[in-house]
Amino acid sequence: MWFLKRSWRLRLLQFIAVLGSLWMLSLLSPLKTGRSAAYIRYQWLEYTDDDESPEKVCNCSAVLQGEKEELRKAKLLTITKDFQKNIHIPDEYYIHAARDCRFVLINHRKYITFPLSKEEEEFPLAYSMVVHHKRLLRAIYAPQNIYCVHVDKKSPASVFAAIKAITSCFPNVFMVSKAVNVVYAGWTRVQPDLNCMADLYNTSTTWKYFINLCGQDFPLKTNLEIVQALRSLKGGNSLESEEMPRGKKKRVMNAYQVVDGQIQRTGKTKDPAPFNLPILSGNAYIVVNRGYVRSVLEDKRIQALIEWAKDTYSPDEFLWATIQRIPGVPGSTWPNRKFDITDMNAIARIVKWQWHEGSEDSLQSVYPECKGHHVRSICVYGAGDLQWLIEQHHLFANKFDADRDPIAVYCLEKYLRHRALTE
Numbered sequence: 001m002w003f004l005k006r007s008w009r010l011r012l013l014q015f016i017a018v019l020g021s022l023w024m025l026s027l028l029s030p031l032k033t034g035r036s037a038a039y040i041r042y043q044w045l046e047y048t049d050d051d052e053s054p055e056k057v058c059n060c061s062a063v064l065q066g067e068k069e070e071l072r073k074a075k076l077l078t079i080t081k082d083f084q085k086n087i088h089i090p091d092e093y094y095i096h097a098a099r100d101c102r103f104v105l106i107n108h109r110k111y112i113t114f115p116l117s118k119e120e121e122e123f124p125l126a127y128s129m130v131v132h133h134k135r136l137l138r139a140i141y142a143p144q145n146i147y148c149v150h151v152d153k154k155s156p157a158s159v160f161a162a163i164k165a166i167t168s169c170f171p172n173v174f175m176v177s178k179a180v181n182v183v184y185a186g187w188t189r190v191q192p193d194l195n196c197m198a199d200l201y202n203t204s205t206t207w208k209y210f211i212n213l214c215g216q217d218f219p220l221k222t223n224l225e226i227v228q229a230l231r232s233l234k235g236g237n238s239l240e241s242e243e244m245p246r247g248k249k250k251r252v253m254n255a256y257q258v259v260d261g262q263i264q265r266t267g268k269t270k271d272p273a274p275f276n277l278p279i280l281s282g283n284a285y286i287v288v289n290r291g292y293v294r295s296v297l298e299d300k301r302i303q304a305l306i307e308w309a310k311d312t313y314s315p316d317e318f319l320w321a322t323i324q325r326i327p328g329v330p331g332s333t334w335p336n337r338k339f340d341i342t343d344m345n346a347i348a349r350i351v352k353w354q355w356h357e358g359s360e361d362s363l364q365s366v367y368p369e370c371k372g373h374h375v376r377s378i379c380v381y382g383a384g385d386l387q388w389l390i391e392q393h394h395l396f397a398n399k400f401d402a403d404r405d406p407i408a409v410y411c412l413e414k415y416l417r418h419r420a421l422t423e
């Protein structure tokens, strides 16, 4: 595996480090003591300054409070070569980890893998994790949850094998039964989630909610906060689902196909959607109950919709939103426009689009300017975005890049860990 590109190795390392720590902790028996007594025993799980952490040189509390001097320092650090080198885990970890679960156990023990509360234990969640080209996931983990991992078929065989080896160390993390080759904006952006839904639904865990993640997502809430937010939905789903903007309609009126890994028009126009289903606009990220997933797998109308959607453009941006408005789907709402919900009002994901950024006193802007950088007009968060992010009601944020801005990911992770242990 030495021959793998450095970027691949680093992402894989992160992934392995995360999973490894999970397994280690899953061996600990759940603590039956009360919260305050338990806290003393949890303390060793908190990140401390003697880790190979950026905290030695950068103060996360100050970063989270948006202190300008600290943010300036963080920005400078991020572009320093020495710093970049220091915070990356050495290659040997990855090599050993891929071979031997026990190595992982000994070296990473920073993740919580026993239920921190009865409330969380009784409310298991199902995650579909799409880990593909340039996107490896910093996982969020709790032992009562269940995780389906999809690795893009295009990934080098050794990456695939290593992730598979690591997932097999955990009873509640598994590789999807059918991997696909993901093409941007094509049908195959949706298929991994569908495959994971089928696999997750067929496990013995009676999880309550389904959440899908990609490698550049990161949580903004602890598992307990996620559980509480989901319970307060009272069986409802939370995802963007609104009238399709005029400019996007061609995506479902024309037929598309993938040629040489690129999506392009075939020249044919499409029939209207089956059962006259109104097509709504949304995004790839959803928070849905078990019944929604059952409908996706079993409802004849949705099966027909899925078949119909296979030659459309970017089906991830309408499929879930459309299903959410089909009468009879558990947790759905009526297709009437009065039930439209935007990405800002749904709790599934916060994504900052460049054209919606601006100052607070501008009537047009939706959120403050990106403090990191943009990729395809989406903000890749910097440390300076954290203060605003953690105030949002969304469960997860997209996008993070631990290579470009490690301090943002590090400080957010540390903040969440501290919350999880003190809640």
Ligand SMILES: *[C@@H]1O[C@H](CO)[C@@H](O)[C@H](O)[C@H]1NC(C)=O
Binding pocket: 059, 060, 061, 062, 065, 067
């Ligand atoms: C980190 O920043 C916080 C908030 O400004 C401050 O209270 C604290 O003393 C700082 N810690 C260190 C070690 O400098």
Ligand SMILES: *[C@@H]1O[C@H](CO)[C@@H](O)[C@H](O)[C@H]1NC(C)=O
Binding pocket: 198, 199, 202
């Ligand atoms: C569910 O799992 C069982 C084995 O555990 C398998 O035989 C069956 O085909 C699976 N069903 C689906 C729909 O994947």
